[in-house]
Amino acid sequence: MISLKPLTRRIVYVSTFEIIAIAASTLLLSLLSGGPAHDSLPVAAAVSAIAVAWNYIFNTLFEAWERRTQRTSRSLILRSVHAICFEGGLFLFTLPLYMAWYxxxxxxxxxxxxxxxxFFLFYTFIFTLVxxxxxxLPGQKKQEAAATPADNTEGLPTEALR
Structure with a gap:
């Protein structure tokens, strides 16, 4: 696995996610509106800009919560809650845009x-899992190293290792 600093990790996540999202949104919006794809590209790009801002804010807060609760992995339930909360917020921000554009x-x-x-509920879940x-996750390597005792310290309490 590749370890990145938290900010770099967020930038890579958002960039990769949104490049795929713009292409998929353009096609989906074209199908939903019945118009050509080039008519849906601007709204897909606008939604992407909204999503980038929301993604940064949401994931910054989510990862801060994970650090406070000392989580190093995400269960199926936590991944589901993450995806639902993210998409719910994005729904509220983008609804007026669809009304105006179409x-x-x-x-x-x-x-x-x-x-x-x-579509994006499943896409977010699968993308984040991959x-x-x-x-x-930020801090995962440090915790794995701390959880692995040195050769001559096996059985010692954690406090004795400091």
């Missing part, structure tokens, strides 16, 4: 957003 009412925008939300497999 000249639709709230109900049509909600249906469009719901379709995208379902990302965390490749890139260690």
């Amino acid at each position: 000249h639709v009412g709230p109900w049509e925008a909600i249906k469009m957003e719901a379709a995208l939300l379902l 990302f965390d497999t490749i890139f260690t």
Whole structure:
């Protein structure tokens, strides 16, 4: 696994995630709106900009919570909560954009957003799972090293190793 500093990790995560997201969003929005893909590219890029800001804020707060609670891995339940909370916030931020761009009412925008939300809920979950497999969580290497006793210290309490 590759270890990155927290800020570098967030930048790599967001950049990679959004490049894939813009391409997928353009195609999905084109299908949902019935228009050509080039008409959906600007809104996909705008949503990406909103998502980048939200992603940075959300994941900064989420990882701070993980550090405070001394988590070094993410369970299936925690990954699900992470994806649902992230997508729920993004839903609230982007709904007005869909209404304005596609000249639709709230109900049509909600249906469009719901379709995208379902796709991105799974995409976020899978992307983050793969990302965390490749890139260690911040602090994971330090804790793994601390958990491995030196050859002559086996059986000593942690306090004796300091």
